[in-house]
Amino acid sequence: MEPEKPRTVTGAVIAVDASSFCYRVCSACERTLSDSSNGCRSCDFRAFNPGTTGSRRVYRILVSIACEAEVFVVICFDRAARVLFGCSADEFFDFVKRNPFAAMAAGKVLEGELFRMTLSKPKNGNAQHLRVASIAPLRSDFEPAIVALRRLYGVVS
């Protein structure tokens, strides 16, 4: 099978799936941790870093994009999602914990925003969504979601 070249498109965000936007990984080896597990099975992180939890959150979020005549769902992993959200997944997770509707509001904030993005076919042939390899807002005064949300919620930081 011929690997498809990444394609660069300009599209508008039409929806962000706020129901699930991140997952936990081991902060040492970056392997995915299940929600119930307390530690990493793949490395002995705690042995070397006592007193830390050894995990961090990274983004994985589905975004619907309208681009010319097409609408499709792409998946944003950590690097791309940070451009949209303007903070780490851990920070956003904490923000959502304090402000329960913030995840939904972030979707609303980003709706209609135009981005130039490079989409690549996942290496894993089973993955159903194109992934966003890189993304950049078209608007020079683009505000990442967290900036707008902090203002919206009156959080000074």
Ligand SMILES: [Zn+2]
């Ligand atoms: Zn690990």
